[in-house]
Amino acid sequence: MVPIGDYVVIKTYFPGLNTLRLYAALSVVVYHFAAPMDWFGDRSYAGYRINYGFMWGPHAVSLFFVLSGFLIIYLLLKEKENTGTISTRRFYLRRVFxxxxxxxxxxxxxxxxxxxxxxxMPPDAQRVAASPGVWISLILFYFNFTGGRGIPLGHLWSLNVEEQFYLLCPQLIKWAKHIPRALIAVIVFKVGLQIALFML
Incomplete structure (x- = not known):
């Protein structure tokens, strides 16, 4: 723990998670480079993925969500346990920078x-690219709800999901009187967000 002013910053490091992050990142890269071949009938990607142990792209993104959710919730709960509160201002500033x-x-x-x-670009992608709503959603971090994935920035939908999680998670935990309730609230929010993501 490192004291900063009236607060205590919880310094926690999980070495194994960096390995998992690298593995998931490489899996996503392989998926985006090789998946189009699979879509057009070249099944070599499936064999390549299996032979070299890469994850299926969407599963790798889910792994990122799990890792990020675990780290953020763990650090917030530890901060609340040690200080009795959560400095949301410092949390948001760290994420902003x-x-x-x-x-x-x-x-x-x-x-x-x-x-x-x-x-x-194909006509469908042109319609997406010409939509002001798509670009506004990118700026305001709700791109995952607009369905604008036909442009080169389509991969940013996952970061938008994470930012929405970062926005609400600290407040839910800070306002909860008991840590288990806070954890349940975060889980319910995350599950609801995932359901909304796949329904829209």
Missing amino acids: RILPLYYLTVIVGALLVAIMYPL
Whole structure:
């Protein structure tokens, strides 16, 4: 624990999780590079994935969700246990400086690529790219609800899910009087969000 002002920062490190993150990341990369071959009838990707032990892309993303949820909830619960409260201001500031600069840079670069590639894109992708709502959802982090996955930035839907989780999770745990109730509230929220994601 490291004291900062009136708060105590909980320093926790799980070495094994970095290995799992790397494994999931490589699986997602392999999936995005090789999946189109599978879609068009080339079954080599399935064999490649099995032979070299990579996960199916959607399963790897789910693993990321589990790891992120575990780490965030664990740290928040430990902070509440040790201090009696949660500094949501510090939590949000850390996420803002860690995620937003690179995220919005990615959106800007992606928008430029879409503008350049627009004449070559299929009609469905052009309709998605021309929709202001899609770009607004990217900026405001609800892209996972718009269905705008036909553009090069489609992979950002998963980060939007994580940001929604980060937004509500600290408040749920902070306001809960008992940690088990807080944990149940977070689980219910996460399950509900996943159901909404796949229904829309």
